[in-house]
Amino acid sequence: MQGGLAINLMHFARALRAAGLPVGPGKLLQAVEAVEAVGIGNRADFYWALHAVFVNRRDQREVFDQAFHVFWRNPDILKRMMGLMLPTIRTEASDRQDPLSRRVADALRGTAPEAEGPEKSEIEVDAAFTVSAQERLQEKDFEKMSAAEMAEAKRMLARIALPVAEVTTRRHRPDPLGPRVDPRATLRRMLRSGGDLADLARRSRRTRPPPLVVLCDISGSMTRYSRMLLHFMHAVSNDRDRVHSFVFGTRLTNITRHLRHKDVDVALDAVSAAVADWSGGTRIGTALHAFNRTWARRVLGQGAVVLLITDGLDRDAGEGLAVEAERLHKSCRRLVWLNPLLRWEGFAPKSSGIRALLPHVDDFRPVHNLNSLAGLADALNRDGPRRAESLRKWLKEAA
Template structure:
């Protein structure tokens, strides 16, 4: 009888290489999970590819947004057509580097994880090349302008660091409360009486006051459906940064339902915060029911978080599974409840974008600003726009509304 130990060692070696590739691609896979994966595969047996897939998935995937990356990595790594026969002998193929997955943006990340960085060959006749960079963009400028969807792992890590430092200053609004000010436009009767009492009732100069100003509350509604997957994970880092940068920020995510993640994003550590969000949210990368989500917000949360002239950031591509049913009425109610409703749509980055979807046509008449959100520059532009005083409605928005109506 053949000793099974060498075959088990071969299986463990291949699982270790697979886990290393997943870790390089961004999944939190450690040595402990490799041992658990080995035990899971031995428990289900190697006779069925589907069982083998889901045994590894159950152990190595801890977040819903990692499922798609795991799926593509699995089919690249274990793509030998005689996989079942070789699994029976525990002789699994090693990493294959020639195929590429169907989706180019995911392929770039997997290529880095599976292939690694090609070593530089040093030769005796090394040629030095001088490049005139007078009119070229710096690496930082390229990163600022690069679409989140096409970023590599290293670029995404750099972008997340930049997002952590991004502030979102809002133009301050006047409140009903007052503060002492010697040059204030109004007399403060109470403070004036206190002065008179301290001086024994003699006449004194009246105390003056003016109204306080402070940034308005900020409410973020972010779409986490399948069509927004590659953008929502970066937007969550942006939401974490602004939540920890200022007070009165309320964050919600929605796919087929609405979830309040404000408390989870208050963790200072972004990894802890996003782990808590992943646990709390049950509808990652599914369908989108924008009207249902806005109805839930209007009925359950609007009166709690939209006081004192709140500004709302609605982050969605407008692709609604319910074909915009009831969306216009809920968007109108939401618009009337806030100071300003800003719609951030990653589809707007395309030059040929047209508001043809029923969900987009229903939303456009009820927003004050319509902006793209697909790279760091777009988020920096949003911060600049919200920090300036100006008209409530974006000047160029009327063209989009007419096009949607036509």
């Protein structure tokens, strides 16, 4: 292979690594071999040869696609990327730019951060700015994060804890101050003392966190959030027992066993291999029907708490959704709906899927940044009423 092409492949691999893809020297050598095998006469063959080497998971496809067209000179996308690199006035439209494009732009920009040397030295001596950097990251929408910010957010998600208020079980434990007398333990005490009178043994009910069931939407409209939420689900699955995780788009897939891997990369690779409907359509009613019919009796015992993560945009226009949501609500202790669309101030429950779901949930919360997940932890730690007070306004608008 000619030296110039090999060097360009090396720079392309570095750009992909900076954009968040797991690319190392081994991948670069495989890319060189793949290009030597297919040649560079056909752009499509060249694209798919590199795609086969560098892309391991479905959520990496868009990053690779944009990086390829920018690096190998697609004029339209290059022009748009250059627009991201230039200083612009911050408006509502600019806030909604494609986050993957920003990740690619950050990766290809290379040495741009060094150009801000004087401002950086000023920030280092200002303690207020140093503290607020992490606070800004906690408040930043997952959709707007750069590659470096997403990596830091994933590290913070790995340390997250999700306490849930403990519930009383049917089992008992020894308790000297318990409200109930334990006849068996009392008789054993008397036998050990030769039949003489002994103090009454007492007991109380055991308490333990209830099972946690997570149903996460991985359709195309949720792609930007499902990647980060899978990291959250992995952290929760390895932090406590009795956590059951499911993902759905047009069908329901149980990923509980895959998320038990301690290594998050191994776990997400296993999930990617198991899920066939990634970034497709959404059939919420069909997915809930499959869950209610196949899994509800197995995982919703002992007062389980259910987290339903979806934007409520259903391709079936909410057909059968209300019936399945009602059945799910009656089968669990608490049903919490997490919707990233709640981040918009002008949100209104106008979609038929949202209207069908709202009457059957106990809490309706946003899930779009780290602070929203922290707020979820606080809400689950308080064993309040089934129907949250904050849900009433949404029910009125949906009526």
